[in-house]
Amino acid sequence: MDIIISSYKDENHQFNFTHNLSQPPNTNINVHIHDQYELYYFLSGDVIYYIEGQTYKLQSNDILIMNNRELHKPNFESLKDYERIAIHFLPEYVTSFQGKTYDILKSYEKRKLGFFNHFSAEEVARYNIPRHIDKIEKHIDKNSEERHVMIKTIFIQMLVKLNQIFSMKINSGEHAKTYEYDSKIVEILDFINNNLGQKITLDLLEKKFYVSKYYLCHVFKKNTGFTIMEYVIHKRVMKAKELLQMQTPVIDTCNAVGFNDYSNFYKVFKKLTGVSPREFSR
Template identity: 50%
Template sequence: MRHILQHITNTFSLDHTIIESPFNIDTHIHDCYEIFYFISGDLTYYIEGQAYKLSPHDIIITNTRELHRIVFDSSACYERKYIQFKPEFISSFQTDDYNMLHYMENRKLGKFNKISAADVREAGIDQLWSKIEENALVKSPENQILMKTYFIQLLVSINKIFSKYNSPVVERPKYDEKIVHLLEYINNNLDKRISLDLLQDKFFVNKFYLSHSFKKTTGFAVMEYITYKRIMWAIDLIMDGTTALDASHTVGFGDYSTFYKAFKNTTGMSPRQYCKQ
């Protein structure tokens, strides 16, 4: 792994890395927004119910609610950039009339995550990104301001592209409707008991075929997806003041020890450690 550039603060992170021997990135979520700029490699980017096969200079957008993972389809050298940021980084530029996070926040989960390389170049996002990197390398106060202004321009450009994508004249991506309905059911019933046998009976499909189709379409095992979604919901509850014990019951875990183990496997920390951080 070779870092070309790293710039990290509490509310804004910029990274440019080359990995000679890439390894799969497990299912995860961020507590911030991410703009992922693909440069080279051979991978599929899985987000909720959608699989995106990427070409050089494609961009992937994810918000704080979207589970995602990366699967490498070969050992080709991998190069990427990303920007991760929290809303407070741009809060002083937000207005009542214009929300720069509108399309990031209000897309359906796993839909319209990709911006094509053609749109990236046409909108000048690649050039704006270069300006952001250029100013991130200089630690002077004026360059940090310039970096933020270029980033604001980048967000505005992304909004314009998403506005075009939502036009009826733009061809929309196709989804496996059975899996979409399954995802909707899971997300609406996380607090209830969900098993493969129950899903088999409800959707009139063999559970082994269902598992295979779900994995192929989303990149996630069914129960793995359910566990991650429950933990994500539990995190929201705990951060709002709910006790970890009450949160575990609310999100559908039968006992606290199972919840604790799943929470630690997902976040790398116990609920108490997560709150302290």
């Protein structure tokens, strides 16, 4: 059973806040593809979260951030009650706060995919982020006429706090010291993301990276939570969405992201997005 504790959308549908409790969690959650950026605040459960080759065993009050190019999904280690707060927002929601000398979306955009996504409960508490989240939820409950303004200004303060933690992590070299990752997998992820228009097969990856394709399948799934072909297909659809938003013709988009066969592109795109490529581009 999924209980919605609180929820909110801004007037322009650029910001969405949801506080959910699942009893038990839905263990069939598929790979996430969002047009929005996400701030995920973990409250309780038994969850391992996969983001672009990184694996995080979550602790209560941890925060994860993901931009719209990062594949991510949770994996449940047990059926323990699962509570979390998810904030989805479009970059346009905060563009009025962008300055020439300050990037309000620095923590989301100024990093390599799959790096610096995790903010520990200790860091989150040190910067008083839970207090900001509580304030947002209180304004949601009040349903006052000023709540849109108050929620937005509090959220902007949260982004500033995340930027401060992000800068601290970079300056301390924390990622290199704290997180273990398979360098071969990172190389393969980079190759896939830079060659989505090319034919990518297990045989190709085996030859290029000098590793058995059978072992590669095992290690890739272990490190990312996805099969190789699942990852490739989702990344192609994500890239296709980018191109279609730039008004690239549908057939050109199909070829540019490595599908070549339009009927297959159509089926996969509609399955993952819910609309056809032409409908999406309108």
